[in-house]
Amino acid sequence: xxxxxxxxxxxxxxxxxxLDHFGGRLGRAWVETDEERTDRDTLLRDLLExxxxxxxxxxxxxxxxGWSRDVSEEIxxxxxxxxxxxxxxPASLEEFLQRHGHNAELxxxxx
Numbered sequence: 127x128x129x130x131x132x133x134x135x136x137x138x139x140x141x142x143x144x145l146d147h148f149g150g151r152l153g154r155a156w157v158e159t160d161e162e163r164t165d166r167d168t169l170l171r172d173l174l175e176x177x178x179x180x181x182x183x184x185x186x187x188x189x190x191x192g193w194s195r196d197v198s199e200e201i202x203x204x205x206x207x208x209x210x211x212x213x214x215x216p217a218s219l220e221e222f223l224q225r226h227g228h229n230a231e232l233x234x235x236x237x
Contacts, residue, residue, distance in 0.1 A: 138188070138190040139164075139165060139188070140165070140166065140186050140187070140188045141164045141165075141186065141187050141188065141189075142164055142165065142166055142169040142184060142186045142197070142201075143156055143157065143164065143185055143186075144156070144157045144159075144169070144173075144178050144181050144183075144184050145157075145181070145182045145183040145184070145185075146178045146179055146180060146181055146182065147179065147180040147181075147182050148179055148180075149179065154182055157178065166186075169184070169201070170201070170204060170205065170208065173201070173205060173216075173218075173219060173222075174205070174208060174209075174216060174219075175216075176216050176217070176218045176219075178218060179218060180218060180221060180222075181218070181219070181222045182222070183196060183198050184196070184197050184198045184201045185197065198222075198225075198226050199226050199227070201226075202223050202225075202226035202227070205219060205222075205223060206223060
């Protein structure tokens with residue numbers, strides 16, 4: 127049996143999406159993201175800049191290669207390395223890093 131063609135047009139890159147918690151009655155939702163801002167480097171930059179309120183989970187997928195997976199642990203590890211040279215971790219990332227087990231050597235904010 128042959129492989130079915132992708133229903134997603136023209137995307138051959140890895141796509142990263144964030145499940146964010148908006149608090150209270152708003153709850154959690156997958157954040158709507160412009161197609162040009164779904165790559166790994168942009169995701170990391172947006173996380174470090176506090177573009178997400180309270181990230182819960184990050185998934186990546188590539189429809190042309192036919193895979194998807196939870197990359198929360200991988201992203202948390204990378205963020206830990208990127209934050210190591212900073213005075214403090216952005217407040218929006220503290221719980222994400224704690225939840226995914228990568229906060230031991232980081233200076234968390236006091237706010």
